[in-house]
Amino acid sequence: MTEKPSPNLYPGDDRVAERRRFILDPKSKFEKLREIPDEDLVRLLGHRAPGEKYSSLHPSLDELKLPEDPIRELVPPTDGARHGDRIRYIQFTDSVYHSPLTPIFRGRMYHVRYRGIDTITYSGRELMEARERDLEKYSKELLETELFDPARTAIRGITVHGSALRLDENGLMFDARRRYYFDKERGEVVYTKDQMAVPMDTPVSVGKPLPEDVLLKKSIVYGLDTIPYREAKELWEVTGRIFEMHVKGGLDPKLVEKKEKP
Amino acid sequence: MRGEVVERLKKAFGEEDATKRRTKFYDLGGWRQSKRKTEFVEFSRKLAAERGIVGYQREREDEIGGVPLGQRLLENFNITGTDVICEYDDFHQINNAAIQQMADDIRRTAILGLDMAHMILQNRFGVSVTPETINRYLEVANHAMCGGAVAQEHMAEVHPGLVKDTSVKILTGDDELAAHIDPQFLINLNREYPEERAEKVKEGIGRHIYQVTRIPTIAVRIGDGGITRRWNANQSALAFIVAYKLGGGSVLADFSLTAKHMQYVLLATPTWPRRGPKDNEPGGLPYGYIGDICQTDALTDDPVRYCAEASALAGFYYISIWVNNYVIGGVGASAVAYFCSDGVLDDFYQHIADYVKDKYGGFAQAKPSFDVVRDVTEEAVFYILEQYNRYPLLLESHWGGAIRFGMLQSTAAVGVGLATGHSLAAHLALHYTQAFVGKEAWGRAGFGSGDSVDHISIAYAASVRPDEGLVPELRGANMPQDSTSALIMAIEPSSVFSAHAARGDPWVLSPVVKGAFADSSLPFDFKRIRAEVARGALREFMPEGERDLIKPAR
Numbered sequence: 001m002t003e004k005p006s007p008n009l010y011p012g013d014d015r016v017a018e019r020r021r022f023i024l025d026p027k028s029k030f031e032k033l034r035e036i037p038d039e040d041l042v043r044l045l046g047h048r049a050p051g052e053k054y055s056s057l058h059p060s061l062d063e064l065k066l067p068e069d070p071i072r073e074l075v076p077p078t079d080g081a082r083h084g085d086r087i088r089y090i091q092f093t094d095s096v097y098h099s100p101l102t103p104i105f106r107g108r109m110y111h112v113r114y115r116g117i118d119t120i121t122y123s124g125r126e127l128m129e130a131r132e133r134d135l136e137k138y139s140k141e142l143l144e145t146e147l148f149d150p151a152r153t154a155i156r157g158i159t160v161h162g163s164a165l166r167l168d169e170n171g172l173m174f175d176a177r178r179r180y181y182f183d184k185e186r187g188e189v190v191y192t193k194d195q196m197a198v199p200m201d202t203p204v205s206v207g208k209p210l211p212e213d214v215l216l217k218k219s220i221v222y223g224l225d226t227i228p229y230r231e232a233k234e235l236w237e238v239t240g241r242i243f244e245m246h247v248k249g250g251l252d253p254k255l256v257e258k259k260e261k262p
Numbered sequence: 263m264r265g266e267v268v269e270r271l272k273k274a275f276g277e278e279d280a281t282k283r284r285t286k287f288y289d290l291g292g293w294r295q296s297k298r299k300t301e302f303v304e305f306s307r308k309l310a311a312e313r314g315i316v317g318y319q320r321e322r323e324d325e326i327g328g329v330p331l332g333q334r335l336l337e338n339f340n341i342t343g344t345d346v347i348c349e350y351d352d353f354h355q356i357n358n359a360a361i362q363q364m365a366d367d368i369r370r371t372a373i374l375g376l377d378m379a380h381m382i383l384q385n386r387f388g389v390s391v392t393p394e395t396i397n398r399y400l401e402v403a404n405h406a407m408c409g410g411a412v413a414q415e416h417m418a419e420v421h422p423g424l425v426k427d428t429s430v431k432i433l434t435g436d437d438e439l440a441a442h443i444d445p446q447f448l449i450n451l452n453r454e455y456p457e458e459r460a461e462k463v464k465e466g467i468g469r470h471i472y473q474v475t476r477i478p479t480i481a482v483r484i485g486d487g488g489i490t491r492r493w494n495a496n497q498s499a500l501a502f503i504v505a506y507k508l509g510g511g512s513v514l515a516d517f518s519l520t521a522k523h524m525q526y527v528l529l530a531t532p533t534w535p536r537r538g539p540k541d542n543e544p545g546g547l548p549y550g551y552i553g554d555i556c557q558t559d560a561l562t563d564d565p566v567r568y569c570a571e572a573s574a575l576a577g578f579y580y581i582s583i584w585v586n587n588y589v590i591g592g593v594g595a596s597a598v599a600y601f602c603s604d605g606v607l608d609d610f611y612q613h614i615a616d617y618v619k620d621k622y623g624g625f626a627q628a629k630p631s632f633d634v635v636r637d638v639t640e641e642a643v644f645y646i647l648e649q650y651n652r653y654p655l656l657l658e659s660h661w662g663g664a665i666r667f668g669m670l671q672s673t674a675a676v677g678v679g680l681a682t683g684h685s686l687a688a689h690l691a692l693h694y695t696q697a698f699v700g701k702e703a704w705g706r707a708g709f710g711s712g713d714s715v716d717h718i719s720i721a722y723a724a725s726v727r728p729d730e731g732l733v734p735e736l737r738g739a740n741m742p743q744d745s746t747s748a749l750i751m752a753i754e755p756s757s758v759f760s761a762h763a764a765r766g767d768p769w770v771l772s773p774v775v776k777g778a779f780a781d782s783s784l785p786f787d788f789k790r791i792r793a794e795v796a797r798g799a800l801r802e803f804m805p806e807g808e809r810d811l812i813k814p815a816r
Binding site for chain 1: 282283284285286287288329330331333334632636640643644647648650651652654655657658660661662663664666667690694697698699701702703704705706707708709710717720721722723724725
């Protein structure tokens with residue numbers, strides 16, 4: 001019996017490639033670094049007041065008489081879908097200065113890790129949409145674990161620019177809306193506005209920024225700070241091969257069809 | 263990166279060190295740090311008092327003004343190749359008369375082959391066509407094109423001062439004929455180009471005769487590019503009738519149809535209905551014509567300078583006019599400002615040109631292959647990303663993915679174009695950059711990370727089917743996949759003009775279009791794109807199509 005193949009998640013044997021594989025593996029357990037109370041999370045998202053009931057788009061699926069559908073049997077609904085929650089969003093901006101995630105890898109990770117989401121990738125930010133209670137569950141992981149750095153990652157529903165700007169004197173990513181500040185006494189980043197830059201009644205701390213060496217060690221970006229671009233040879237071999245196959249296959253599929261073994 | 267580029271960045275940001283990663287924000291004066299925005303606010307206040315309706319209110323710091331601008335430095339820009347310093351707002355197409363005139367000069371250009379018309383005149387009407395009759399026709403045509411009546415009596419005519427930029431000229435590769443054309447009506451290629459280039463362009467045009475018409479700027483500003491063909495057609499037909507004393511019914515109808523349309527050179531095809539514009543508008547102009555319309559190769563044999571100027575033309579034409587004006591409207595994200603500022607893109611182009619020369623022994627010396635595409639693309643991308651790593655000021659300046667990938671993709675395309683002289687190879691490099699190399703290096707991509715156009719284009723690249731493949735010279739913003747991206751049309755032309763520049767070709771897609779834009783009497787100088795936009799930024803560029811003669815003095 002042949003051994004079950006393991007998925008080849010990302011090419012390369014350097015530490016950036018290794019970290020990218022860790023991010024993209026849906027089984028990965030991310031290290032929890034901080035505690036964001038549920039009420040604070042709700043405040044940051046700004047979709048409902050803390051303690052307020054979830055609004056719904058439709059009655060609970062259990063109460064609905066739905067037509068026969070084999071797919072429904074195969075795919076159980078998420079908790080938010082079962083309750084008929086509204087679809088809500090969270091958006092993260094990732095600094096080029098080694099935010100633990102980058103938009104492209106957020107998109108790929110969201111797709112393999114979180115059910116019932118939609119996502120869109122921009123050059124500096126990533127939007128996730130999901131049923132409200134699912135969104136809160138996923139957001140919790142995204143904020144409380146090593147996937148978030150209070151200084152280099154930010155929650156921004158609007159006015160998202162800043163990812164490529166220099167950092168401020170405290171090492172924080174620029175935010176034209178000034179949703180957060182660095183509390184020097186506590187050494188923590190504190191949000192005073194929610195993701196849509198609406199002032200909150202209660203400030204929310206998202207914890208201490210990670211040290212530079214930790215960010216660099218966990219960076220998923222190639223470059224002069226980490227692994228030089230030119231050294232990621234296996235990655236460029238793989239991309240070059242895919243590129244060539246796409247050109248040839250687009251012209252004539254026979255050029256890239258696998259030969260049958262005799 | 264060249265020291266002068268780094269120095270320029272330091273000056274723009276008022277910094278001593280371009281490599282520092284930290285700075286101070288938020289207390290820089292907000293929008294007041296910008297002279298332009300200050301001017302806008304003061305002007306808008308006066309306007310509100312005059313007209314009783316508020317408009318622009320940058321000074322409002324509540325939700326009316328929206329985002330607080332100027333929390334970071336609003337840096338100034340030095341337009342490359344000039345000593346002009348300007349602001350970001352100066353690149354908005356509404357604020358810059360030179361950018362508008364550049365598009366108007368393309369929009370109002372009609373090119374009409376005269377060979378068939380002359381054949382019918384001789385064979386069906388039995389009249390002689392000689393240099394003398396052509397000159398007579400041109401004089402009538404110039405009168406008619408300016409709105410002068412020639413056949414019908416009791417017509418309303420146009421004030422000549424409103425249409426003083428109108429002309430009908432002859433373009434031909436036939437020196438003997440050209441020598442007999444009244445010089446005021448001739449695009450004199452021998453005067454516009456160095457001798458060797460002029461000979462090549464003339465050879466491309468051959469002994470054919472084309473009429474190059476510039477209808478009035480004010481006409482396309484009232485209408486759109488779609489009227490250019492009709493304005494030219496109607497007035498040309500009337501001029502033929504008068505100049506050659508033509509009459510009759512069916513034969514005149516045959517002639518009229520032939521003279522107006524049969525040899526009409528359509529610059530840009532109409533776009534799909536939802537976009538609106540008819541022909542001669544940016545959405546339908548093939549990328550190959552950008553290299554032809556740009557005339558910098560008349561000034562220099564340096565492909566790098568020509569490519570940089572052509573890139574600026576592509577940027578202002580497709581981004582400022584097509585995307586910002588037609589597709590989006592209102593506020594403009596002028597990524598193209600960075601294509602022509604502070605010498606940065608020129609530095610990137612020069613680096614990759616030097617690399618190509620060193621590695622492949624000169625331009626157009628490498629046989630196109632996947633290896634060459636990969637090698638040059640990787641060098642272009644890695645070099646630029648390394649500069650972003652070294653100089654946080656550069657990265658802050660190039661604050662958005664559209665800007666950075668504009669640089670990466672354009673430079674990779676120019677590099678492969680220069681190496682191979684092959685536009686398809688360069689085109690592949692452009693798309694390989696965003697679809698794979700740049701994106702995987704940083705885990706982020708360009709405008710909205712919209713790399714669907716790149717993946718689709720890679721697969722379709724070698725296929726030559728309309729709407730899917732097309733040779734790069736014929737592609738344009740009108741193609742389905744390219745219409746999905748707000749940036750791609752500004753950078754794709756670089757894969758075309760670079761390849762032809764490497765080969766020393768005198769034109770890219772058409773010698774006729776090349777020659778038509780060699781006319782140095784045009785209001786916008788297509789030899790010096792960036793310098794003209796700089797004059798626009800300084801408000802020193804005098805556009806055509808003004809209405810001063812028919813309105814009260816301010």
